[in-house]
Amino acid sequence: MPGYEVELEEVNKDVVCGICLLTIKYAASGCSGNNHIYCHDCLLQLVETKGDNAVCPECRDKLNISPVGVMTQIINKLKVKCSFEGCSWKGDLIDLVKEEGQGHQFSCDYQLVPCVFHDCQQEVLKKDLKDHQDNCKNRNIECEHCNTTIQFHEKFLHYGSCGQVIVDCSFKGCNERIAKQYLDSHKQANTNKHLDLMMNNFHESENEKDELKKEITELKKKINKLEYTLMIEIKPKLENHDQNKNNKSNLSVTNSPNAKSM
Numbered sequence: 001m002p003g004y005e006v007e008l009e010e011v012n013k014d015v016v017c018g019i020c021l022l023t024i025k026y027a028a029s030g031c032s033g034n035n036h037i038y039c040h041d042c043l044l045q046l047v048e049t050k051g052d053n054a055v056c057p058e059c060r061d062k063l064n065i066s067p068v069g070v071m072t073q074i075i076n077k078l079k080v081k082c083s084f085e086g087c088s089w090k091g092d093l094i095d096l097v098k099e100e101g102q103g104h105q106f107s108c109d110y111q112l113v114p115c116v117f118h119d120c121q122q123e124v125l126k127k128d129l130k131d132h133q134d135n136c137k138n139r140n141i142e143c144e145h146c147n148t149t150i151q152f153h154e155k156f157l158h159y160g161s162c163g164q165v166i167v168d169c170s171f172k173g174c175n176e177r178i179a180k181q182y183l184d185s186h187k188q189a190n191t192n193k194h195l196d197l198m199m200n201n202f203h204e205s206e207n208e209k210d211e212l213k214k215e216i217t218e219l220k221k222k223i224n225k226l227e228y229t230l231m232i233e234i235k236p237k238l239e240n241h242d243q244n245k246n247n248k249s250n251l252s253v254t255n256s257p258n259a260k261s262m
Helices: 041-051 069-076 093-097 126-135 152-161 180-189 190-252 255-261
Strands: 028-029 038-041 077-082 088-093 110-115 123-125 140-142 150-151 166-168 177-179
Touching: 028 041, 028 069, 028 150, 038 041, 069 150, 077 093, 077 123, 088 093, 123 126, 140 152, 150 152, 166 180, 180 190
Parallel strands: none
Antiparallel strands: 028 038, 077 088, 110 123, 140 150, 166 177
């Protein structure tokens, strides 16, 4: 593995690996004479690629790998910042990169993590992951009728075909509620009952029509009575009012100065 990709509080070129150009991880000397320091794994990769011809990248001496524990301890105590945007954490490098999930970089709430649900491609901040998964349209739920595990966005589509969904019998007056998968059996088993209900509904409908006809007849009677009242009582009064109005108009014309001069 190459070096640490971290943000140091103070830039220090002495802790930068000359091979991977990152902060040195597990310091090791590449030569016996000049004590040039690199990442231990970077030196091993040189040996894998160059074999016996591997040399120190800086002084070109024959490669001689030797761990430098003191330098590793110094690097581990370097002050660093968390690299995730929005996080204000600062501390020792070792506390950031500690392996087996114990370092801050593994637990930081500001790192992007993928949703765990199938078909969801979204990445969210770790601190928001629970809220996202509680509301993710791809989250797994259990059908309350048949206990099948489905994705949330398939809920209503599933209900349309789920045989365990409880439905009302479609015949008016039959108050049975049964699982959808047994609806046809229910109708077959209750054919006579449903026919009786249909007849009762028909008679009720006819009775309602008769009642409606009676109401219409009564309304017509009331309308005729109102028309009669209009013709007998109100119309003569209107005609008399118009006649009086005409008489007053004629009298006004007779008494005018122009009429007298004539």
